[in-house]
Every structure is written in C-alpha cells, then in structure tokens.
Amino acid sequence: MSAEPSRSTPTAVLAVGGSAGSLTPLLALVRGLPPQFPAAVLVTVHLGDSQxxxxxxxxxxxxxxxxxxxxxxEPLRPARVYVAPPGFHLVAAxxxxxxxxxxxxxxxxxxVDVLFASMASTIGPAGVAVVLSGALDDGAVGVALVAAAGGEVLVEDPDDAEFSGMPLAALHAVTAATTSRxxxxxxxxxxxxxxxxxxAAKPTPSPTTAEEADTMAHHLAIDYLAQTESRLTRMSCPECGGSLAQIDLDQISYFRCHIGHHYGPQTLAAAQADASxxxxxxxxxxLEEEAALQRYLYETVPHASPGTPHLQVxxxxxxxxxxxxxxxxxxxxLVPDPERDATVLRTTAP
Known part of the structure; x- marks a missing residue:
C-alpha cells in the first residue's frame, strides 16, 4: 500500500452493516478490495456489549x-477499515x-442505522452503503436516508444471504438498490x-436534511412533536416507556421516543413481544410482594387494619x-424474533 492514501482525506466513504450471517460476505468484501482503495471503510455489525x-x-x-x-x-483515511467497537455507535463525519x-x-x-444516517448527513452523494445478512430491519431507515442524500445502496442478494431480513428490508426501503451475491x-x-x-466531483443539492439523519445518533429535544416527526402514536417505547412518534420517509416509516430510541417496524414488533x-x-x-405484605400485617401488625382478613387476602x-x-x-x-433466534455472529473464527 502506498503512503499517500494514508495521509489524505477520502472523498468517498463505504459504510457496511450486517448482523447474523454477515461475517462470510464481509470477509469476501474486504478480501476483494485493492490495497490502494480510495475510500474509507466503516463497518458496523451487531456485536452487542461483548468485549x-x-x-x-x-x-x-x-x-x-x-x-x-x-x-x-480519529481522522478518516482511505484504504483503512474502521470497525464499530462493542457498546458504541459508529458515527461518520x-x-x-x-x-x-x-x-x-x-x-x-x-x-447500522446510526452509521448509515450519519453518513447520509455528512458525506451525502459520496457515500456508499452496503447491507449484508441479518435478521429484522436495522439499516433500512439508514439506506433510505443515504439514497435521499444522493448516495448509493448495495444489498446482499436475499437469496444468497444466510438471514434475509435486513437485505429484504433495505430493498423495500430503497427499491433502486443494487443486489450482489x-x-x-x-x-x-x-x-x-x-x-x-x-x-463527489460534481456535488448536487441533497434532498434530505441533516437534522433527520442526525437524530439517529444524538439526543432529541423534548417537544410535543418534533419537526421531522409525522404523528404521535398510542404506543410506548419498549425500552424506556416514553411515547413513540412515527416518522414517515418515502418508502419506510419508523418510530422513536424523545430519549432517542429508534425502531424499524419489524424491530419494534419484536421488542414489544419481549416487553409484554x-x-x-x-x-x-x-402480586407475590403484595401477598407477602399481607402476611406480614397478619403476623406482625394485627392492629394495622382492624377487621381486614390479611391472611385470607x-x-x-x-x-x-x-x-x-x-x-x-x-x-x-406470537411475533417471532428471528434476531434473537438467529445464530450469533461468529467474530472469533479463524
């Protein structure tokens, strides 16, 4: 690899996202890139908090x-691969x-959505997003934003992917995306x-807003309905209990609370099942705690509520x-969670 690419700032950025089953296509991708690849490569896969x-x-x-x-x-350099560490969103500037x-x-x-959305906001037409194997729909909103910003979207062929959920969701969000085995x-x-x-050499105005993409990675101001939100729903966030607003893009809708938790439709359904x-x-x-207190009142504080049958209650x-x-x-x-049931991404393979 020549020294020059490592010192320069890339004019294009390649962002790659995947989950279960994505290791094999990810290895095939990086193995085929030339040593003087002119773009920085940003990778987000679902590693969770595992160290x-x-x-x-x-x-x-x-x-x-x-x-x-x-x-x-860290500065972006071409011909380098930057991997999102466990427990952290990777955000492109x-x-x-x-x-x-x-x-x-x-x-x-x-x-994956955070990575793609940040690239849409800051890189615009010079960005390329790649969606690999994975369950559910992380990345689908992100690729919609990348496409709206003038970038390009590539998707692993769902028939080739070990888990087709993420590729199919991405193709639904960006019907013009290119598929590849x-x-x-x-x-x-x-x-x-x-x-x-x-x-990048001939920039064009971006039809998407930086605000819409930035909310994927940053705190939202508390408001009744933010400018980018379409409507409030009767649903609450499965993680924090805050109310969910719906955001409608051209090909896909998603949900977020004012804390900043975001959900694609399929992921929200799976999260609600866990919450139920x-x-x-x-x-x-x-109920068990209430029963224990009633026994305590019967045995220890019989005068607490005269006439109340604490033991019977x-x-x-x-x-x-x-x-x-x-x-x-x-x-x-009743709603299957393929992400939970999927084979864990093996990142310790030889």
Missing part, C-alpha cells in the same frame, strides 16, 4: 487493508469518526465507489400469582 470480539484482527488477516476498532475523533454511547437504535449499540460483492463495491468519486413477557413477570412479582393474592406464573412459564411470543 471478546476479534473482528478487526480477522478482517486484517483476510484483507489487504488494515482494520482496527474505531477511536473517537466529513473527515473523521466519532463514537457515541447514545440510546440503542433497533435494540442495538452499535446500530457475496462472491461478487467486492467488484460491485469497487464500481459503486468509483461512481461515488464521480458524484417482561410485564407479565413484573405482574407476578407485584394473602392466600388469594398468592393463588393469583401462581396462576399468572403458570401463564408466564408457558408464554410463547
């Missing part, structure tokens, strides 16, 4: 480009990257980046708790 991932090491071993965990404020511990987006931190994805990316460099089960267990705990509450506990044990979500 055991060796993903940058694996990418460096299989690629002609150096890969490392991204560092907050015009000439650097930043890391954010902001609210989870689509139940993930790092989130894993064994040909590096060539498709190389061509897309060449087109991005041409667009948690509420049932919370109700079991509440305690037994009735305990019976209700047992019935609800049986229901909780037999609980089967």
């Amino acid at each position: 055991n991932s060796r993903l940058p090491e694996i990418l460096s071993r299989r690629s002609r480009l150096p890969a490392a965990w991204a560092r907050d404020g 015009a000439d650097s990257v930043s890391l954010s511990r902001g609210p989870r987006v689509n139940r993930h931190r790092p989130s 894993a064994d040909d994805i590096a060539r498709a990316v190389d061509q897309a980046v060449a087109r991005a460099l041409d667009r 089960e948690a509420k049932i267990w919370s109700a079991v705990a509440g 305690a037994e009735q509450l305990a019976q209700r708790a047992d019935q609800l506990r049986e229901l909780a044990h037999a609980w089967t979500p």
Whole structure:
C-alpha cells in the first residue's frame, strides 16, 4: 500500500452493516478490495456489549487493508477499515469518526442505522452503503436516508444471504438498490465507489436534511412533536416507556421516543413481544410482594387494619400469582424474533 492514501482525506466513504450471517460476505468484501482503495471503510455489525470480539484482527488477516476498532475523533483515511467497537455507535463525519454511547437504535449499540444516517448527513452523494445478512430491519431507515442524500445502496442478494431480513428490508426501503451475491460483492463495491468519486466531483443539492439523519445518533429535544416527526402514536417505547412518534420517509416509516430510541417496524414488533413477557413477570412479582405484605400485617401488625382478613387476602393474592406464573412459564411470543433466534455472529473464527 502506498503512503499517500494514508495521509489524505477520502472523498468517498463505504459504510457496511450486517448482523447474523454477515461475517462470510464481509470477509469476501474486504478480501476483494485493492490495497490502494480510495475510500474509507466503516463497518458496523451487531456485536452487542461483548468485549471478546476479534473482528478487526480477522478482517486484517483476510484483507489487504488494515482494520482496527474505531477511536473517537480519529481522522478518516482511505484504504483503512474502521470497525464499530462493542457498546458504541459508529458515527461518520466529513473527515473523521466519532463514537457515541447514545440510546440503542433497533435494540442495538452499535446500530447500522446510526452509521448509515450519519453518513447520509455528512458525506451525502459520496457515500456508499452496503447491507449484508441479518435478521429484522436495522439499516433500512439508514439506506433510505443515504439514497435521499444522493448516495448509493448495495444489498446482499436475499437469496444468497444466510438471514434475509435486513437485505429484504433495505430493498423495500430503497427499491433502486443494487443486489450482489457475496462472491461478487467486492467488484460491485469497487464500481459503486468509483461512481461515488464521480458524484463527489460534481456535488448536487441533497434532498434530505441533516437534522433527520442526525437524530439517529444524538439526543432529541423534548417537544410535543418534533419537526421531522409525522404523528404521535398510542404506543410506548419498549425500552424506556416514553411515547413513540412515527416518522414517515418515502418508502419506510419508523418510530422513536424523545430519549432517542429508534425502531424499524419489524424491530419494534419484536421488542414489544419481549416487553409484554417482561410485564407479565413484573405482574407476578407485584402480586407475590403484595401477598407477602399481607402476611406480614397478619403476623406482625394485627392492629394495622382492624377487621381486614390479611391472611385470607394473602392466600388469594398468592393463588393469583401462581396462576399468572403458570401463564408466564408457558408464554410463547406470537411475533417471532428471528434476531434473537438467529445464530450469533461468529467474530472469533479463524
């Protein structure tokens, strides 16, 4: 690799996102990139908060480009791979990257949507977004913003992907996206980046707003209805309980609370199913605690409520708790969660 690309600021940025099943196509992609690749490569996969991932090491071993965990404020350089570290959103700026511990987006931190949305805001037409294998719909809103900003979207062929949820959601959000099989994805990316460099040389006004993309990674001001929000809903955020607003884009809608948690429609359904089960267990705990207090009043404070049958009330509450506990044990979500059931992304592979 020549020294010059490492010193210059890239005029194009390649952002890659994936989840379960994305390691194989990701390795195929980076393995096919030339050592003097003219764009910076930003990678976000769903690692959660695990500190055991060796993903940058694996990418460096299989690629002609150096890969490392991204560092907050690190300058962007072409022919380098910046990987979102566990527990942090990776945010793209015009000439650097930043890391954010902001609210989870689509139940993930790092989130693919955050990376793509930040690139749409700061890179615009010079950005290329790639969606690889994964369940549910993280990345779909992000690619819609990338396309609206004049960037290009590539998607792993859903028939080729181990998990087709994320590719299918991306194609629904950007119908003009290009699809590619894993064994040909590096060539498709190389061509897309060449087109991005041409667009960067002839910038055009972006039809999307920086505000819309920025809210993916930054705190929202508390307001009844923000300018970018379409309507309030009767639903609450599964993570914090705040009210959810709906945001309508051309091809896709998504939801967010004022704290900053964002959900694609499929991810919201899966998160609500988890929240419903948690509420049932919370109700079991509440009944058992109430029964315990009634027994305490019967045994220790008999004068607390004269004439109240504390022991009888305690037994009735305990019976209700047992019935609800049986229901909780037999609980089967009606909405499947392929992301939870998917094979965990293996980032310790040789």
